Amino acid sequence: MTDSNFGKGCHLHLIDGSAFIFRAYHALPPLTRKSDGLPVGAVAGFCNMLQRYVDGDHGADAPTHLAVIFDAKGDNFRHKLFPDYKANREEMPEDLRPQIPLTRAATEAFNIPSIELEGFEADDIIATLTCRARQAGGRVTIVSSDKDLMQLVGGGVEMMDPMKNIRIDRDGVIKKFGVPPEKVVDVQALAGDSIDNIPGAPGIGIKTAALLINEWGDLETLLDHAEEIRQPKRRQTLIEKRDQIELSKKLVQLDCKMPLDVSLDDLELREPDPDKLLAFLAEMEFRTLSRRIAEKLGVEPPVIPEKAPDPAGDAPAPDDQPFDSANYECVRDAQALQRWIDLIQFRGWVAVDTETTSLDEMRADLVGISLAVEPGSACYIPLGHKDGATDDLFGSDALAEGQMDKAQALGMLKPVLEDDSILKIGQNMKYDAKILARHGIDVAPIDDTMLLSYAMHAGLHGHGMDTLSERYLNHTPIPIKPLLGSGKSAITFDKVKIEDAVAYAAEDADITLRLWRVFKPQLHRARVTTVYETLERPLVPVLARMEMDGIKVDRDTLGRMSNGLSQKMAALESEIHELAGEEFNVGSPKQLGEILFDKMGIEGGKRGKTGAYATGADVLEDLAAEGNELAARVLDWRQLAKLKSTYTDALQDHINPETGRVHTSYVIAGANTGRLASTDPNLQNIPVRTEEGRRIRKAFVAEPGNKIVSLDYSQIELRILAHIADIPALKQAFADGLDIHAMTASEMFDVPLDQMTPEIRRRAKAINFGVIYGISAFGLSRNLRIPRSEAQEFIDRYFERFPGIRAYMDDTVAFAKEHGFVRTLFGRRINTPEIAARGPRAGFARRAAINAPIQGTAADVIRRAMIRMPDAIAGLPAKMLLQVHDELLFEVAEHAVDKTIEIARSVMENAPEPAVKLDVRLTVDAGVGDNWAEAH
DNA sequence: CTAGAGCGCTCG
DNA sequence: GTACGAGCGCTCTAGC
Secondary structure, three states, rough: OOOOOOOOOOEEEEHHHHHHHHHHHHOOOOOOOOOOOOHHHHHHHHHHHHHHHHHOOOOOOOOEEEEEEOOOOOOOOOHOOOOOOOOOOOOOOOOOOHHHHHHHHHHHHOOOOOOOOOOOOHHHHHHHHHHHHHHOOEEEEEEEOOHHHHHHOOOOOOEEEEEOOOEHHHHHHHHHOOOOOOHHHHHHHHHHHHOOOOOOOOOHHHHHHHHEEEEHHOOHHHHHHHHHHHHHHHHHHHOOOOHHHHHHHHHHHOOOOOOOOOOHHHHEEOOOOHHHHHHHHHHHHHHHHHHHHHHOOOOOOOOOOOOOOOOOOOOOOOOOOOOOOEEEEEOHHHHHHHHHHHHHHHHEEEEEEEEEEEOOOOOOEEEEEEEEOOOOOEEEEOOOOOOOOOOOOOOOOEEEEOOHHHHHHHHHHHHHHHOOOEEEEEOOOHHHHHHHHHOOOOOOOOEEEEHHHHHHHHHEEEEEEHHHHHHHHHHOOOOHHHHHHHHHHHHHHHOHHHHHHHHHHHHHHHHHHHHHHHHHHHHHOOOOHHHHHHHHHHHHHHHHHHHOEEEOOOOOHHHHHHHHHHHHHHHHHHHHHHHHHHOOOOOOOHHHHHHHHHHHHOOOEEEEOOOEOOHHHHHHHHHHHOHHHHHHHHHHHHHHHHHHHHHHHHHHEEOOOOOOOOOOOEEEEOOOOOOEEEOOOOOOOOOOHHHHHHHHHHHHEEOOEEEEEEEOOOHHHHHHHHHHHOOOHHHHHHHHHHHHHHHHHHHHHHOHHHHHHHHHOOOOOOOOHHHHHHOHHHHHHHOOOOOOHHHHHHHHHHHHHHHHHHHHHHHHHHHHHHHHHEEEOOEEEEEOOHHHHHHHHHHHHHHHHHHHHHHHHHHHHHHHHHHHHHHHHHOOOEEEEEEEEEEEEEEEHHHHHHHHHHHHHHHOOOOOOOOOOOOOOOOOOEEEEEEEEEEO
C-alpha cells in the first residue's frame, strides 16, 4: 500500500469504535425500534456521537482524514500468547449484541471508512495506521479513552478522550503514567491490568512501576538488575515473576506492522451521500436525528411512519402477521436449509424448537427441527419421520421420503447454533439444548421465553407456551393431541405425517419468536433484566449438564428393598384386616375412614370436601396415641407403601438403561419463589427423616474410585431472615455460632442455655420456622398441638423480644399491597395478585408474601453458587449432580474430595457477593461417603 | 378406557 | 379455613 498523498499538513483522526459503542450503550436507555422491538439504543447514541464528531469544531486539530476502527470478533494473537487474555471481561449484554453489526452499517451510512481485521484488535490497527501517518509526516488524533493507546502518543500524535472532551499529549501521558509514552508499555507490563486480565507483577501498581522504570531506564534493565532492588518483597516478585512480566509486555505492546489492506489516502474525509444516510436513519426509525441531519444537509427529512404504541403493553404489535400455517415451509434439502441459514445470519437471531419421540431428553430421538426468524415466517425440517405405512411393533420402520439426512442437516446447523453472534431463542431451551447436546451441538447464546415470562410474571400464571400464547399473542396454538392421540393408543412424533408435523412444529417456533418480541423489551420495565441475566439465563447450561450427567442408582439395592417392603406390607395388611374385621383396601382413605368412624364408631371424625373422612397421619397418630391398634398399623403400612411405590419401585423405572444413572429434570420456572423443582423423578424429596427411609439414599452411589460429597447451607433461611428483618440478637447469635433454636428458646422462655431442654428448644424451633412461613396462632397451635391461646402468647412474646420481625412482616405486606409484588434481595420479582383478595385467600396471600423474599433469596443464593460452580471446579475430577434447595451433591474422584469441598464451599459461602453483602455470614456443612446416606 | 380431582406423604 | 414452597402415587369418579 502506498500512502503517496498523505503527508505534512494532513491530520488523521482514528475513532475507537468500541469506545463509542460502549459509551452510547451506557449513556442511553434501552431504546427499541418501534416497529419490531429491535434494540437500537446504542446505534442511536453511536450515530449521534459520529454526527457530532464530524460536525464539531476542532479548531486547529480539524481532521483531513478519518476512519472508525472496530474490534473483530473472535480471538487474536494475544489469546495464543495467553489463553486467559481478557478472560475477566464481562460478556456483552444481550441487547447490545445485535447492534454491533448495525454500528458498522451506520459508519458506512455516514460514508466514513470502517476498518476491522480478524485476528487483531482495534488497538493494533490504530497503532499501525498511526505509525504510518507519523512516518509520512502527518499528525494523528486517536479518539479513545483506552489507556493502552497512550504508548502511541508523541511526535504529532495525540489522544482525545471523547468522554471528557480533552486532548492528551506527551505531557498528559506523563501525568497519567509518570513516564513518557515510549515507556508506557514497560509500566503496564509491571502494573498489569485486571480488566484485560494482564497479570503483571503482583503487588506493583502504576506508581511503583513508574518509579522503577524511571530509576532503571527500561524494563529489561530493571529485570536484569532485579537482584539489586533493596525492598525484599519487590526484589523477590521481580525475580520470580520475570516470565509473567515479560509476557505481560508482549500483551500490552501494540502491533505497528500489521498487514493492512488500506492506504491512508483511502481515509480522506468525504461527504456523506444524503440519500444513503437518511435511508439508514429511516430504517432505524431515528426521527429526531434524521430531521436534524436532513436540515443540515438541506434536504427533506424522510417520512417514518409512526406506529402507535400499544397501550396495554401486552397485546401483539399491530403490524404482526396473523398466524397462517400455510405459510410455513417444509425444508427438505440442503439448498432450502441454506436459504434459512442465510436469513438467520442476516437477522442475528432465530427461534428454535425440536420435535422428538419423548419428553425424557435422555431417551428421546430427534425427529425434526423448526426455525423462525420473523413473525409468520417459519420452517420445519423433518429429519426422523418414519414411514407410517407398515405397522411394525419393533419400530424398525423405514424413514419417510423427502427428508434431509440428519447428519448433514445438523452439520449445517451446528455453526449457526453455536455462533456467538446469533441468538437462539427457545421456549424451555433446556429441553432443546439437551437434545442437541446429545448430537454434539452446544447451543449458545440463548434466550428463553419461558424464563423471560418467569422473571416478569412469576405468581401471575404458568409459563408454558400455550398459556403464554393465549395471554400475550391472543392465539391458541395447534393442539398436539389430535396428532399423537392419548393413552395406550398414543403414537410418538416420528409417526406423525410430515405434512401434519410442519403446521404444528413450525408454529411452535413462530409463537416462540413472537413471544420473545413481546417479552424482551418489557424486561427492563419490570426491572428484572439483571435477574434474568444473572439468575435465569445462565442457569440453563448448568442444569442441562447436571441432568445429563445424572446420578448412579444401584438397582439391586432398590430391588431388595422392594421385596422386603412387600413382605412386611403383606403381614401388616392381614393384621389390619383382622383388626377391622373385614378385608378392605388399606390404600383407600375413603374405605379406611368408613371402617374407623362408621363401623368402629370412633367419635370426632372430620369430613373433607368430598364427604370422606379425613384419615391423614395427624388424625391416625391421635387415634394411635389413644390406643387404637388399627390406626397404628395403618400408619406403619402407609410408611412402607410410600417407600415402595414412590421410591424403591418407581426409582428403578427411572434408571436409564444406557447410562445406568437416574437423570432428573429441574423445572426452572415452576416454583413462584425462584426455587427449582425436580421431576421425573423428583430427587428433592428422597426420604431422610426416618431411619427406614434413609436406607433409600444408600442406593444413590458414587462410581468406583469416587465419593459422593454433600454440601449444604446451615440455616440459610433464618440467616436471611436475620439480615432482611435486621434482628440484632439473631445476627449476633449466628456470628457467635450459637445453636439458633436454643438461643431463641432461651430468649423467649428465660431459660439459660445450659439448662435448655429438648422440649423447650423444639417449641422455639417451631416458632422460628413459623416466622419464616408467616406465622399464625392457628398454624403454630396445630403444629405444636397446644391451645391457640397459648400459641398466641408465644407469638406475642416472640414479637416482643424480636420487634424487627413484626416490622418486616407489616412492611412486606404493605409493599405487596401497594405494588402487587415483593422482591428478593437480588431483585427477583414475585407477584402477589391475591394480596388484595378477601376472606381466607387474603391470609394465604399474606403469608406467601412474607415467605417469598426469604425463601426466594435463599433460592437466588444457591442459584448464584450453581452458576459459578462449573468454572470453579473446572479441572477437578468432580461433577455437580443434584440440588436440593439448600444442598448441592457432587460426585468426586477420591483424591480430589478435600480440594473440591474447599472450592465448592467457598463458592457457596460467597455466593451473594458482590451483588449483596449479608450482615450474617453463610456457613456450609460438608459430608462425604460412598453413597448419599453416608454423605448427608 | 382415560383424565383429573382429592388425599396423603415425601423433601427443604 | 391456615402455617411457606414443591412432585408424585394411589383411589375414585365423571365422562367418553
